[in-house]
Amino acid sequence: MYDRLLAKFYARTVTKGSLEVTYASGQTEVYGDGTGETVKVRYKDKRAERGFVLNPVLRFGELYMDGTFAIDQGTLYDFVVLMKRNGFRRYLPGYIKAITAFNFVSDRIKNLWRAEAEKRMVAHHYDLDAKLYQMFLDEDWQYTCAYYEREDMTLEEAQLAKKRHVTAKLLVKPGNKVLEMGCGWGGLALYIAELTGVHVTAVTLSEQQVQIAQTRAKTRKLEDLTDFRLQNYRDVTGTFDRIISISMLEHVGRQNFDVMFEKAYGLLDKHGVMVVHAIGRPKPALTQTPFNEKYIFPGGHVPAVSEIATAIEKAGFLIKDLEILPMHYARTCREWRERFMTHWDEAAELYDEEFCRMWEMYLATSESAFAHDRLMIFQFQLAKHQDVVPFTRDYLATEKSRLMQLEDERMTVDKVEL
Known part of the structure; x- marks a missing residue:
């Protein structure tokens, strides 16, 4: 299910450049117009696919951190720039903004901007x-x-x-x-x-x-x-x-x-x-x-x-x-x-x-x-x-x-x- 949603997201987003994505199932798809150096990425398990779909603005970084999202060719910077040049944010689901805003507000309430909170941060x-x-x-x-x-x-x-x-x-x-x-x-x-x-x-x-x-x-x-x-x-x-x-x-x-x-x-x-x-x-x-x-x-x-x-x-x-x-x-x-x-x-x-x-x-x-x-x-x-x-x-x-x-x-x- 999540691999299909990811495939749809990449197909809509990546129209310039060359991106090769290998999903947890082992299936590989290529996106973009084939220009430039190909960036190859891989989802190692279905949990990674699920995380990316449900909250990509946070989970992308966490999945890369824990190694379940990997860069097989090119660099992390190459992948990030490829997605930015294709305007990926336009294709993120609307609920992502709500999640981000909720997390932002709850964190501010938690810290309350006391001096000791500033020192801790x-x-x-x-x-x-x-x-x-x-x-x-x-x-x-x-x-x-x-x-x-x-x-x-x-x-x-x-x-x-x-x-x-x-x-x-x-x-x-x-x-x-x-x-x-x-x-x-x-x-x-x-x-x-x-x-x-x-x-x-x-x-x-x-x-x-x-x-x-x-x-x-x-x-x-x-x-x-x-x-x-x-x-x-x-x-x-x-x-x-x-x-x-x-x-x-x-x-x-x-x-x-x-x-x-x-x-x-x-x-x-x-x-x-x-x-x-x-x-x-x-x-x-x-x-x-x-x-x-x-x-x-x-x-x-x-x-x-x-x-x-x-x-x-x-x-x-x-x-x-x-x-x-x-x-x-x-x-x-x-x-x-x-x-x-x-x-x-x-x-x-x-x-x-x-x-x-x-x-x-x-x-x-x-x-x-x-x-x-x-x-x-x-x-x-x-x-x-x-x-x-x-x-x-x-x-x-x-x-x-x-x-x-x-x-x-x-x-x-x-x-x-x-």
């Missing part, structure tokens, strides 16, 4: 064994979108360019006090402190991240210029001349966009500047990807620009600049995926094969989402007054040139060591 992802991140991130452990100014850039070069790009927008001046909301393993805070000589307070909810960041600061003799804290951004007090947040926004939840920007407004000096870098989508969505919600980033929400602009305006900020970076994250995810795949055996030893397939699913679907689903990175530059930011973007080239010179003079080559 951050720990779910960022307190995994640090050796995992060492396998696929750059040497500075930048776990956010890189900035590819040139096609021939390495991941390391593009991540340095990202730090330079956002720091230039921050317009740091001598004596400024800087706050980083969501600091990861400390790379950006250390970059700002070391190059500009200003003090940076950086907060995270990950115990592992703050420990590593503090160790790195000690190694680079930057303890006096940095203060890495295990602290919720809601609990930060004081006044800061500059605030920066790189991809924390996606983790605070739609219910807390107003809270975050109102808090930031209260912390920012009247002549201050704030830079916010985050993943975005072209229009609001009720739900997130069910697989990522369950296994990767529980409680996250990828916002539309309109959702963020509303919260920014409500807080009282002026939007001084908005830059959209459409394809940089697709390239970043591809680099991460390729590096992870070369370390598969090490990751399997650290966890197991099922975890590796889960991580591959996360990286492959993330890459394809930025390449084919119109996801993007946006960077807001915010202020309280009109005259604190130059009238044109010409200053960026000057600031970047200055930072590049400082990199040559001051920057410590710091490979994260465990």
